[in-house]
Amino acid sequence: MNKRSLALLLGLAGCSTGPRAPAPPASADLAITGGTIYTGAxxxxxxxxxxSGDRITYVGTASVKAGRTIDARGMVVAPGFIDPHTHVGAQLASTKAEARLVPAFLMQGVTTAFIGNDGGGELDSAKVLGAAAEKPVGINYATYVGFGSVRGAVVGAEKRDPTPAELDREKALVAAAMCGGAMGLSTGLFYAPQSFSKTEEVIALAAEAGKRGGYYDSHIRDESSYTVGLGAAIDEAIRIGREGHLPSHISHIKALGVDVQGQAPAIIAKVNAARAAGQDVTADQYPWSASGTSLVASLVPLWAQDGGRPALLKRFDDPALAARLHVDMAEGMRKRGGAATLLIVEGRHKGKRLSEVAQALGKPPIDAAIAVIREHDPAVASFNQSEADIAAFMQQPWVMTGSDASTGHPRVFGTFARKYRKYVVEDHVISLRDFIERSSALPADWFHLEGRGHLKAGAFADMVVFDPATYAPRATYEAPEQLATGVRTVLVNGRVAVDNGALTGTAAGRALPHTPTPGSCGK
Structure with missing residues (x-):
């Protein structure tokens, strides 16, 4: 990358002289100087x-005397990135101090993450948030209460509606979690048993979060053409936010599978119409053409999942259901693009496509899938999206960067670095400024993470310094656990977590409890 290309990328042609800033302090603990600063606004x-301490004391063009000065010439200086959709809760709660640092995130400049997504958030949000006091963590985190956890505790895995008394119990669990600091209610309506719910049940629970100033976060009911269809699932997510009276956030927005590829413009139009009508709707997106899920979720029809894994295994053994199962699983595989599009990323068949497993076992692909599922339900990377759809969603000003970080997928180690390298530098889908602001300021402002997502005096000192020439992912689908390159410095609450491209071992992260609406928790 030559100097002219770098200057254009950084936006330095005709760049500003910086925000109007107060006089610099007489001294500071740390000063980062000479870099190209993106404040988030x-x-x-x-x-x-x-x-100084955990706060930014000055952002501007003057020099500041400091106990330590970091020379950031040629570097980008930005707010620490905020990931609104992850599955790193187990790492944050680990007994291993190194795991709790979440190195894969720090080495991309991610300083804050949300957990409890897809309906999996624990019921005791106060306990989840309080754990950081006993087990220090490397990044800041917030949590959702999960619809799956709530429904599982009250209704179980059965395909039925809750009774009125059970619905009241579900509502009470959501209210308690919100009062314990949950950000809102998350759902994974595609997944059994959450998929057995009707919209009205979800609205009733989302309203409990809304009463307490929370958010509705949804892995929508259908990202493809499995049940209600992509468009209807988007309509449902918007309806839940509207009738539950709370902001609605669509998780990892996409058009999944051959039946719906190309529908991004229609989905974007639906969200824009809701926003134009005054509704608060946003989304997040990961910059990968393969989603991450399980082999069961990819292929097994929902009717066969009723009752959980024990019931599913019994259905595999039922000759009367064999033909129906094969037909429905084959249709699921068709929608995802065939057996070659499913890469198994864990277990005995790790690194093999389902087509390769079928060949090795000497079985048709569906029989091979059933044989694998009998052993366990492995995670898979499912290649099912078009680049045109990815780009169309990414260009929307209401779409944040989110990793959906989960086992065996390179998005854990490379999402933010890939979005920059592929979609800013190589493909020119979005600008560097858009990438930074939609990865920091947009989620901070929308989720009201006060003092986060911006570089300004008084804000918490969450910050990333990266080299625009070398910031890139190393993780691939075949080798997903490779740390990204190019991040030089990361600050979390004012403490240096990455120094000269290496982890320091500093665990400076904090739990970020949501503050309920005054009076909504009986106080």
Whole structure:
């Protein structure tokens, strides 16, 4: 990358002289100087960010005397990235201090993550948030209460509606979790047993979160053409937010599978119409053409999942159901693009496509899938999206960057770096400024993470310094656990978590409890 290309990428042609800033402090603990600063709200400029304690004390073009000065010439200086959809809760709760640092995130510049997505958030949100006091973590985190956890505790795995008394119990669990600091209610309506719910049940629970200032976060009921269809599932997510009286966030927005590829413009139009009508609707997206899920979720019809894994295994053994199962699983495989599009990423068949497993076992693909599922339900990477749809969603100003970080997928180690390298530098889908702001300021502002997502005096000092020439992912589908390159410095609450491209071992993250609407928790 030559100097002219780099200058154009950084937005330095005709760049601003920085925001109007108060006089710099007489001194600071740390000063980062000479880098191209993206504040989260302003045009880029070359200047200084000063930090004392856990706060930023100055952002501007003056020099500041500091106990330590980091030379960031040629680097990008940005707010720490915020990931609104992850599955790193187990890492944050690990007994291993290194795991709790979440190195895969720090080495991309991610300083804050949400957990409890897809309906899996624990019921005791206060306990989840309080754990950081006993087991220090490397990044900040917030949590959702999960619809799957709530329904599982009250209704179980059965395909039925809750009774009125059970619905009241579900509502009470959501209310308690919100009062314990949950950000809102998350759902994974595609997954059994959450998929057995009707919209009205979800609205009733989302309303409990809404009463307490929370958010509705949804892995929608159908991202493809499995049940209600992509368009109807988007309509449902918007309806739940509207009738539940709370902001609605669509998780990992996509058009999944051959039947719906090309529908991104229609889905975007639906969201834009809701926003134009005054509704608060956003989404997040990961920059990968393969989703991450399980082999069961990819292929097995929902009717066969009723009752959980024990019931599914019995159905596999029922000759009367064999033909129906094969037909429905074959249709699921067709929608995803065939056996060659399913890469198994864990277990005995790790690294093999379902087509390869079938060949090795000497079985048709569906029989091979059933044989694998009998052993366990492995995670898979499912290649099912078009680049045109990915780009169309990414260009929307209401779409944040989110990893959906889960086992065996390179999005854990490479999402933010890939979005920059492929979609900013190589494909020119979005600008560097858009990438930074939609990865920091947009989620911070929408989720009201006060003092986060911006570089400004008084804000928490969550910050990333990266080399625009080398910031890139190393993780691939075949080798998903490779740390990204190009991040030089990361600050979390003012403490250096990455220094000169290496982890320091500092665990400076904090739990970020949501503050309920005053009076909504009986106080």
């Amino acid at each position: 302003d045009a880029p400029f070359t200047g200084t960010v000063a930090v």
